[in-house]
Amino acid sequence: MDEWRLIEFGVVDIKYMMAMNEAILRRAPTNTVFFWTPLKSIILGFFQRASVELNLDRCKDYTIVRRISGGGIAFSDDHGRQINYGVVGEIDGARFPLDIIDSYHAICNVFIEVLKDYGMDAGFRPINDIVVSGRKISGNAQTRRGSRLLQNGTLLLDFDVSEMVRVLNVPSEKYSDKLVNSVEEGLTWMDKELGYPVRIDDVKKKIITKFEERFDITLKPTTPTPNEAELGDELFEKYSSPKWNFK
Amino acid sequence: MGTRTGLHKSRGGLIRCEVTLEDDRIMDIILSGDFFLYPEDALLHIADALRGLSISSRELLVTTIHDVYSKHEIISPGCEPIDFVSAIANALKEEMEGDW
Numbered sequence: 001m002d003e004w005r006l007i008e009f010g011v012v013d014i015k016y017m018m019a020m021n022e023a024i025l026r027r028a029p030t031n032t033v034f035f036w037t038p039l040k041s042i043i044l045g046f047f048q049r050a051s052v053e054l055n056l057d058r059c060k061d062y063t064i065v066r067r068i069s070g071g072g073i074a075f076s077d078d079h080g081r082q083i084n085y086g087v088v089g090e091i092d093g094a095r096f097p098l099d100i101i102d103s104y105h106a107i108c109n110v111f112i113e114v115l116k117d118y119g120m121d122a123g124f125r126p127i128n129d130i131v132v133s134g135r136k137i138s139g140n141a142q143t144r145r146g147s148r149l150l151q152n153g154t155l156l157l158d159f160d161v162s163e164m165v166r167v168l169n170v171p172s173e174k175y176s177d178k179l180v181n182s183v184e185e186g187l188t189w190m191d192k193e194l195g196y197p198v199r200i201d202d203v204k205k206k207i208i209t210k211f212e213e214r215f216d217i218t219l220k221p222t223t224p225t226p227n228e229a230e231l232g233d234e235l236f237e238k239y240s241s242p243k244w245n246f247k
Numbered sequence: 248m249g250t251r252t253g254l255h256k257s258r259g260g261l262i263r264c265e266v267t268l269e270d271d272r273i274m275d276i277i278l279s280g281d282f283f284l285y286p287e288d289a290l291l292h293i294a295d296a297l298r299g300l301s302i303s304s305r306e307l308l309v310t311t312i313h314d315v316y317s318k319h320e321i322i323s324p325g326c327e328p329i330d331f332v333s334a335i336a337n338a339l340k341e342e343m344e345g346d347w
Contacts, residue, residue, distance in 0.1 A: 045281050046287050047278070047279050047280050047281070047282060047284070047290060048279055048280065048281060049279045052263065052279060068287065069283070069287070070260075070281070070282060070283035070284060070287060071260070071281055071282075071283060072260070072281035073281075100283075100285070100322060100324050101324055126324075126325075127259055127283065127324045127325050128283070141283070142283070143285070144285060144286075
């Protein structure tokens with residue numbers, strides 16, 4: 001049975017984490033699954049512009065960073081009630097299909113099975129979302145370099161919709177309870193579905209087990225290699241620079 | 248004219264276009280949004296190819312973007328060259344006539 005790496009970064013500086021995402025994509029010695037917990041941060045998709053998407057006056061106490069994959073904003077409040085993951089894998093046509101949507105689906109299936117275990121009506125909504133009863137509970141973003149993919153995603157355990165809407169660039173005349181409600185209608189999170197606060201460690205354990213079962217592998221806990229850590233340190237500068245984050 | 252902004256919701260995400268014209272030619276164009284496009288750097292090639300083009304023919308813009316897609320082997324799930332042109336069209340509604 002193949003062995004992949006499992007790295008738990010814990011609560012992180014999101015700029016460092018974006019640097020490590022790229023470092024692992026470029027230098028991972030083998031397929032790798034990793035987790036981190038963001039606090040008060042906003043991660044922009046590669047093609048997004050901070051000045052367009054955000055009310056910058058309202059997010060002065062947030063860390064804003066842009067990632068190397070496309071897609072939309074990943075917002076995290078100060079509760080730490082979301083699981084952020086990364087997968088770096090060789091696109092081998094089997095475990096990780098060449099077709100982009102198929103490869104999203106292959107990884108998202110892990111999380112869908114976990115949610116189903118909790119009794120939720122979870123499914124994949126192409127291109128890159130996981131939904132429960134039609135409401136988004138997980139957003140995912142993938143990029144590729146050579147024969148490798150990097151997929152990041154967020155699984156929401158709890159979520160402050162009104163705080164997210166507050167920092168978005170919504171003209172003040174359009175900001176209303178109605179807008180918050182309409183955004184809220186399209187989203188859901190585990191605590192809301194279950195009616196109680198689920199233990200984050202329990203969910204992570206289930207995710208790890210499902211990864212092992214679905215991909216027929218074992219996940220071995222470890223830390224980044226010196227090679228990855230060195231590149232991560234170098235890339236930290238890029239992910240800290242206004243030129244990159246506020247292009 | 249100044250810079251104008253157009254939005255278009257493609258199946259693969261929202262495309263935002265900020266375009267500046269001189270006469271009927273695209274002087275500058277910035278494309279952004281929450282779509283996916285691989286390889287990511289190729290979006291700049293699309294903008295480069297559009298600069299200097301006349302907006303008199305929608306077909307020319309679509310063909311130009313198609314050519315960039317072929318040259319750089321671009322894949323953008325749920326988002327086609329015509330979607331970028333729709334964002335441009337939405338930015339330039341007043342200028343669009345005839346075959347647009």
